[in-house]
Amino acid sequence: MTRRPETPGEPSEVERRLYDALDPAATRPPAPDLFERVLGSIADDRIRRRRIVRTVATLVLAILLLAAIVAVFAPRTGSGQLLLEWWILELFTDALLIGLALWLGPFIKRFGRAYAADVFHDNPQTGKSYIVLTDIVYYLIFIAYILFTVSFQPRENWSIFATAEQAGFEARRIGGILLIIGVLHGVNIVLMPILGRLFSLNRRISRR
Template identity: 55%
Template sequence: MSDLEQRLAGALRLSVEDLDESSDLFARVELSIDDDRRVRHQHRALIGVATCIIGAIVSVTIAVTDVHEGELLMDWWILELITTAVLVGVAFWLGPLIKRFGRSYAADVFRANPRTGKSFIMLTDVAYYLIFFSYILFTVTFAPRDGWQDAVNAAQLQHETGRVAGILLIIGVLHSANLLALPVMGRLLTLNRRLDDASPVQDRD
């Protein structure tokens, strides 16, 4: 064995001797496996739900679409109802989905004030849903717009596509703002709590 190999072997032996055995290593490995299994189950459930929703939309579209002289015809109000249902589904499905993956982030931000963090998240959820449904009500159409026809045409398709894109943009902007605001809120609450804890000590002095 060369001198270099002996030095490497000695260094590895010392590093092994310095390691402390972890009594909860097996439990942590089990928790990691359970978390991985739960994440895979959630992904499969999300894929299943998305597949069912897409299948339902396609089935309804096929059922209410007529074929006339080789062209697909659909009444304008049917597409309006389908788009509104899609918007409501996105609001109810995508919001909780983002919240589920952001719980650990919010818990880390509000670790010093867990009750305040829960209240803040609940209030923001209420605000989000109010914004979502306000957007849906503002954009719903009860009579054909200018350029529309009794059957669906390109102008209406462009309008409905813009509605879906709009709610996705609103969700993205709101959650991006929330990601930026949460650390600031958590920091301010932590500082206020430290000041409140320090005030009685200063008063005694």
């Protein structure tokens, strides 16, 4: 069996197999053929879609499992009315915030790469570093918000069972983090072109 000679800079067959074996979704060296690059992009998109479907399905199953456990083991009144203890609603909100962070972060990053690549077209490596740094800031904000708002005991106007006051507080927690991320994301969209222009100008001055 004769092998096609490899052109300089083209990944060998062994390298391609190693990339596929280690991580099918990893960033591979670009193929020299346009058709192969298109096929690779389609395969990567399918992998991302399967990961999103698995993440959403896992989150839905976790919520359904938690709801089933609550329905079975939660105490009831004499008339059969369900009494939900305060810590169950608290844990449910915490799990929802964590799931929201794990889903929303990759979702924003997926659609922000093209925008960052267009803004930092003169400095591609700077654009990649900027995306990584914004990811770190994003998760730090989520972690800090959850730690600041978590409750380890019932608050003053709460009961040992879930009340309307606690439900309103938990709803405000979810709305608060969405508002914070939305505002910061909007500011980031406005500031990114300015930063890209400054970096490009700085690079041109350095070349001169």
